Amino acid sequence: MVVKEIPLHENLSMENRSTNAATPTTTTTFSRSGRHYSLSLTTAVLLVSFFICTLLAVGFIVYNFATCAQLQAEAGEEIICTSVHRNKPKSSQDDGAPKYDRDVRLPRSIRPLKYNITLEPLLSGNFSFTGSVQIRIRVLEDCYNITMHAEELNISRSDAAVHRVLPGGELDGDSLRIHKQYLVGAKQFFVIELYDKLLRGGEYVVHLRFDGIIQDFLQGFYRSSYEVHNETRWVASTQFQATDARRAFPCFDEPALKANFTLHIARPRNMTTVSNMPIVSTQDHPTIPNYVWDHFAESLPMSTYLVAYAISDFTHISSGNFSVWARADAIKSAQYALSVGPTILTFLQDFFNTTFPLPKIDMIALPEFQAGAMENWGLITFRETAMLYDPGVATANNKQRVVSVVGHELAHQWFGNLVTPSWWSDIWLNEGFASYMEYLTADAVAPEWKQLDQFVVNELQTVFQLDALSTSHQISHEVYNPQEISEIFDKISYAKGSTIIRMMAHFLTNPVFRRGLSKYLKEMAYNSATQDDLWHFLTNEAKSSGLLDRSRSVKEIMDTWTLQTGYPVVKLSRHPNSNVVRLEQVRFVYTNTTREDESLLWWIPITFTTAAELNFANTRPTTWMPRTKTYELENRNLSTAKWFIFNIQQTGYYRVNYDPDNWWAITSHLMDEKHFEEIAPANRAQLLDDVMNLARGSYIPYETAMNLTRYLGHELGHVPWKAASSNFIFIDSMFVNSGDYDLLKNYLLKKLKRVYDQVGFHDSQGESEDILLQLKRADILAVACHLGHQECISEASRHFQNWVQTPNPDANNPISPNLRGVVYCAAIQYGSEYEWDFAFDRYLKTNVPGEKDLLLSALGCSKEPWLLYRYLRRSVAGQHIRKQDLFRVFAAVSSTVVGQQIAFDFLRNNWQEINAYMGSQMSHIHTLFKFATKRFNSKFQLSEFENFVKDARWDYGRPVQQIVEQIETSVDWMNRNYKSIVKWLQNEERA
Ligand SMILES: [Zn+2]
Numbered sequence: 002m003v004v005k006e007i008p009l010h011e012n013l014s015m016e017n018r019s020t021n022a023a024t025p026t027t028t029t030t031f032s033r034s035g036r037h038y039s040l041s042l043t044t045a046v047l048l049v050s051f052f053i054c055t056l057l058a059v060g061f062i063v064y065n066f067a068t069c070a071q072l073q074a075e076a077g078e079e080i081i082c083t084s085v086h087r088n089k090p091k092s093s094q095d096d097g098a099p100k101y102d103r104d105v106r107l108p109r110s111i112r113p114l115k116y117n118i119t120l121e122p123l124l125s126g127n128f129s130f131t132g133s134v135q136i137r138i139r140v141l142e143d144c145y146n147i148t149m150h151a152e153e154l155n156i157s158r159s160d161a162a163v164h165r166v167l168p169g170g171e172l173d174g175d176s177l178r179i180h181k182q183y184l185v186g187a188k189q190f191f192v193i194e195l196y197d198k199l200l201r202g203g204e205y206v207v208h209l210r211f212d213g214i215i216q217d218f219l220q221g222f223y224r225s226s227y228e229v230h231n232e233t234r235w236v237a238s239t240q241f242q243a244t245d246a247r248r249a250f251p252c253f254d255e256p257a258l259k260a261n262f263t264l265h266i267a268r269p270r271n272m273t274t275v276s277n278m279p280i281v282s283t284q285d286h287p288t289i290p291n292y293v294w295d296h297f298a299e300s301l302p303m304s305t306y307l308v309a310y311a312i313s314d315f316t317h318i319s320s321g322n323f324s325v326w327a328r329a330d331a332i333k334s335a336q337y338a339l340s341v342g343p344t345i346l347t348f349l350q351d352f353f354n355t356t357f358p359l360p361k362i363d364m365i366a367l368p369e370f371q372a373g374a375m376e377n378w379g380l381i382t383f384r385e386t387a388m389l390y391d392p393g394v395a396t397a398n399n400k401q402r403v404v405s406v407v408g409h410e411l412a413h414q415w416f417g418n419l420v421t422p423s424w425w426s427d428i429w430l431n432e433g434f435a436s437y438m439e440y441l442t443a444d445a446v447a448p449e450w451k452q453l454d455q456f457v458v459n460e461l462q463t464v465f466q467l468d469a470l471s472t473s474h475q476i477s478h479e480v481y482n483p484q485e486i487s488e489i490f491d492k493i494s495y496a497k498g499s500t501i502i503r504m505m506a507h508f509l510t511n512p513v514f515r516r517g518l519s520k521y522l523k524e525m526a527y528n529s530a531t532q533d534d535l536w537h538f539l540t541n542e543a544k545s546s547g548l549l550d551r552s553r554s555v556k557e558i559m560d561t562w563t564l565q566t567g568y569p570v571v572k573l574s575r576h577p578n579s580n581v582v583r584l585e586q587v588r589f590v591y592t593n594t595t596r597e598d599e600s601l602l603w604w605i606p607i608t609f610t611t612a613a614e615l616n617f618a619n620t621r622p623t624t625w626m627p628r629t630k631t632y633e634l635e636n637r638n639l640s641t642a643k644w645f646i647f648n649i650q651q652t653g654y655y656r657v658n659y660d661p662d663n664w665w666a667i668t669s670h671l672m673d674e675k676h677f678e679e680i681a682p683a684n685r686a687q688l689l690d691d692v693m694n695l696a697r698g699s700y701i702p703y704e705t706a707m708n709l710t711r712y713l714g715h716e717l718g719h720v721p722w723k724a725a726s727s728n729f730i731f732i733d734s735m736f737v738n739s740g741d742y743d744l745l746k747n748y749l750l751k752k753l754k755r756v757y758d759q760v761g762f763h764d765s766q767g768e769s770e771d772i773l774l775q776l777k778r779a780d781i782l783a784v785a786c787h788l789g790h791q792e793c794i795s796e797a798s799r800h801f802q803n804w805v806q807t808p809n810p811d812a813n814n815p816i817s818p819n820l821r822g823v824v825y826c827a828a829i830q831y832g833s834e835y836e837w838d839f840a841f842d843r844y845l846k847t848n849v850p851g852e853k854d855l856l857l858s859a860l861g862c863s864k865e866p867w868l869l870y871r872y873l874r875r876s877v878a879g880q881h882i883r884k885q886d887l888f889r890v891f892a893a894v895s896s897t898v899v900g901q902q903i904a905f906d907f908l909r910n911n912w913q914e915i916n917a918y919m920g921s922q923m924s925h926i927h928t929l930f931k932f933a934t935k936r937f938n939s940k941f942q943l944s945e946f947e948n949f950v951k952d953a954r955w956d957y958g959r960p961v962q963q964i965v966e967q968i969e970t971s972v973d974w975m976n977r978n979y980k981s982i983v984k985w986l987q988n989e990e991r992a
Pocket residue numbers: 002003376409413431432435
C-alpha cells in the first residue's frame with residue numbers, strides 16, 4: 002500500500018502569528034445533501050462511541066492463543082464495553098509482562114483452504130449487499146469451535162451449516178450439530194460452537210449466509226461516487242488491508258492464513274466488475290432484472306487482505322493482459338500508467354528472476370481512496386492522482402508520482418503477495434522493500450530523472466527526524482489489535498524500511514542481493530515468511546560469494562537495525578602522531594537520552610573517502626564497525642588526510658560527526674567555488690543534514706553548522722538544496738513567532754540568490770524541458786516566495802491575475818503546471834477573499850485530479866482566519882471536498898503560523914465528529930493533530946495539548962507521546978539555541 006499523500010514541501014507563512022484569532026465556529030454538518038444518504042450527528046456520535054468501546058474492550062480481554070477448548074470457557078461474551086481506557090501499551094522488550102494481553106489472534110486449530118464467495122450488491126437505495134460463503138477448512142487439532150472474523154455483517158444463524166468432507170471428496174449429506182453461534186465483538190470474532198467434534202486431519206466445509214451495507218467509510222466494501230453532467234454515478238470497491246476483509250465476508254482474516262478464492266459477483270448489466278482474477282463466464286441473474294452474475298477464475302493461494310473487486314461504469318484501455326480503468330472522461334490520462342506499467346512489470350520479473358504468476362493485471366483509479374494505492378493481487382487500486390497523468394496539465398511531480406506508485410505496487414506483487422509477512426509485525430519488510438523498489442523501477446523507466454540521487458533527501462533524511470525521537474519504535478514491532486496494526490503503516494515501516502534495505506543492497510552488492518532475494522521468493526512462494534527467513538537466504542548467498550566470513554550472518558547485522566529503535570551517530574577523531582582514527586557510536590537523539598538509549602549498539606558498514614581520493618562511487622564497505630562502543634581504525638591515508646568524509650552516498654543508516662578540524666576543512670572545501678562539486682551531491686546533502694541535526698541535538702555548536710551553510714551561496718544542486726531547505730524549514734518554524742525572523746529571512750534570501758536566478762520564474766510549457774530543472778524550480782520558488790522574495794511574489798500575483806482575467810478560466814489556464822503550486826499559494830496568501838473564492842471555484846469545476854490537489858493545498862495558504870475556519874468546516878461537510886482529501890486540507894491549513902492554531906482549535910472542538918466522519922480509526926485523528934502541533938514550541942502550547950488529551954480522555958499511547966515529545970523538544974530547542982543562532986545571524990549580517 003502507498004499511504005503517503007501529503008505535499009512534499011510546506012508552504013510556510015512568513016508573518017508573525019495573528020493575535021486576534023477568530024472564535025471557531027463549532028457547528029459541523031455531517032449530512033450529505035441530496036437524496037442519497039445522510040448521517041446525523043447523533044448517529045455519528047453513537048457510531049464513534051460504539052467503535053471506541055470496541056477498541057477499548059479489545060485491550061481488556063486476555064487471550065492466550067486459545068485453542069478451541071480454551072475458547073469455550075469464554076463463550077457467551079458479546080460486545081464488551083466499558084468506559085475505562087486502554088492500558089498504556091507495554092514495551093515489547095518488557096519481558097516480565099504477559100505477552101498477548103492485547104492479542105486478537107485466531108486460534109491455530111483450523112486452516113482455511115478454499116473460499117467460494119457470492120456477493121449481490123445493490124448499487125442504489127440503501128446500498129445493502131447479501132452474500133454467501135463456503136469455506137473449506139482443515140482441522141489441525143481436535144476441537145468443537147470454528148472461530149473466524151466478521152465485522153458489521155449480519156450472519157443468518159438459521160442458514161449456517163458445517164459438513165464433513167468424505168474421503169472421496171464428497172460432502173457428507175448431514176450437517177454437524179451446531180450448539181450455538183455468537184459474536185465476540187471485542188475481537189471481531191464469529192464463533193460456531195458444535196456438539197460434534199471436529200477431528201484433527203479432517204476437512205470440513207462451512208456454509209454461511211450474510212448481509213451488510215456498502216459503507217461510505219473508505220474501508221472494507223465501500224461506495225464512492227462521481228458526477229457526469231450533474232448525474233451521480235456510483236462505484237463500489239474494496240480496501241481490505243489490513244483487517245477489513247472481515248467487513249465484506251466472514252473469513253479467517255490473518256495474512257498467514259492463505260487460501261484459494263473463487264468469487265461470483267452480481268452487477269447491473271450496464272456496469273463492469275474487475276477482481277483479482279479474470280472472468281470465466283457471465284450469465285443473467287435469474288431474479289433481479291437487468292442484473293448479471295460474473296463468475297471469476299479461482300485464485301492462487303493468497304491472503305484475505307489482498308482480495309479485491311470493483312464494480313463501476315468505468316472504461317479501460319489495455320496492452321496485452323495489462324489494463325487500466327478509469328471514469329470515461331479521465332481514461333485518456335491513464336495512458337501514461339499503461340505505458341509504464343508493462344515496462345516495470347518486465348523489469349521486476351527480470352530483477353526477481355521470477356515470472357509474474359497471474360494471468361492478468363488490472364489497475365483502477367477510484368474517485369475516493371484513503372491511501373495512495375493498494376497492491377491487491379492482480380487488481381491494483383489507486384486514488385486518481387496516483388495513477389492518472391495528463392501531459393500539459395499535470396506537474397512533473399505528478400508524473401514521477403505515477404511512476405513511483407505503479408512501481409511500488411507492482412513490486413508488492415512479489416514482495417507481499419507471492420510471499421507475505423506471517424504477521425503485521427513484519428509489515429516493514431513489505432513496505433520497506435516496495436518503497437526501495439520505487440526508486441529502482443523509476444530509474445529503469447526514466448534514467449534521466451536520476452531518482453536514485455533523490456533517495457537520501459526523500460526517504461533517509463525525512464525518517465531520520467522521526468527516528469531521533471525517543472518515542473520512535475523499532476521497525477520490527479509487535480502489534481496486536483486492528484488499531485495498532487493500522488498505526489504501523491507509518492514512516493518507520495516505509496522510509497526506514499527502504500533505507501535499511503538500500504544499505505543492505507549496498508553492503509551485499511547488487512548481484513548477491515538479487516540472487517538471495519530470488520531464492521527467497523522461489524522457496525517461500527505462496528507462503529508467509531518472517532524477516533529471519535529473508536536473512537537466511539541472504540546469508541547463504543553472502544557466504545557462498547565470500548562476502549561474509551563464516552562467523553557472521555546477515556541476521557546478526559540486520560537485527561541491530563530492525564530490533565532496536567533509532568540509529569547511531571558515529572563520532573570520528575584522529576589521534577595525534579598515530580595512524581589511528583577512533584570511531585565511537587551512540588544513539589542519535591534530539592533530547593531526553595535515557596540510559597537504555599546509550600547502551601544501544603549497531604553493526605555499522607564503514608565507507609569513506611579523503612580530500613586526496615575524492616572517490617564517491619565505491620559504496621561497498623571497506624570495514625565494519627562491530628557492536629562495540631568504540632573502534633579503532635588504522636589507516637595512514639585517513640590519519641594524514643586534509644579531510645575525510647564517511648558514509649559514501651549516505652548508503653548507511655547513520656549520521657557522522659567529526660572533530661572541529663575536519664568540519665572546518667570540509668567547510669573550506671565547500672566554500673571553494675571551483676572545487677566544491679568534487680564532493681558528490683548526495684554527500685553534500687548528507688553534510689548539510691548531518692551538521693544541522695548534530696547542532697539541533699547539541700552534539701556540536703550551531704556555529705559549526707551555520708558556518709557550513711555559507712557555501713549555499715554558490716550551490717546550484719537540487720538534492721543539496723532540498724536537504725538545506727528541509728532543515729531551514731525547521732528553524733523557520735521556530736523563528737516565525739519571534740522578533741528576529743528578518744535576520745533568518747535575509748540570510749536565506751542572500752544564499753538563494755544564485756540558484757533563484759538560475760531557475761528563474763519562467764517554465765517552458767510542455768515536455769521538452771529538463772524535468773529535473775522543472776522540479777528544482779518548483780522547490781526553489783516555493784522557498785523564495787515563502788521567504789517573501791519580492792520578485793517571486795510579484796511574478797506569482799501577476800501570473801494569477803492573468804488567469805483571473807482569462808475568459809473561461811476553467812478551460813484556459815495560462816499558468817505553467819509546474820509553477821501553479823507556487824503561484825496559487827502566493828496569490829492566496831497575499832490576496833483576499835476574492836482570490837480565495839476564485840481558486841475554490843476553479844477547484845469545484847476542474848476535473849483534473851492533480852489540479853484539484855494543487856488548489857486544495859494552496860487554499861490553506863490564506864492568512865485570513867475566517868477563510869481558514871470556513872475551509873476546515875467545508876472539508877468535513879461531505880459536500881464539495883472528498884473524504885480522502887481531508888488530510889490534505891488539514892496539512893495545508895496547519896502549514897502556516899496563522900492556520901496552525903486554527904487547525905488545532907478546530908480539531909480540539911470537533912475531533913469526535915471528524916473521527917466518526919472518517920470511519921473511527923483514531924490514527925486519522927492522531928495524524929491531524931500531528932499536523933496542527935508541528936511548530937508548537939512554547940510551554941503554554943504544550944499544556945494546551947496535554948490538557949486537551951486529558952479532557953478528551955485519550956489513551957496516552959505512542960502517537961500522543963510522539964506529539965508531546967516533539968513539542969518538548971522544540972521548547973527545549975528554543976531555550977538552548979535561539980539566542981546563539983540570532984547572534985550568528987547578526988554577525989553574518991554585519992560581515
Ligand atoms: Zn506498499
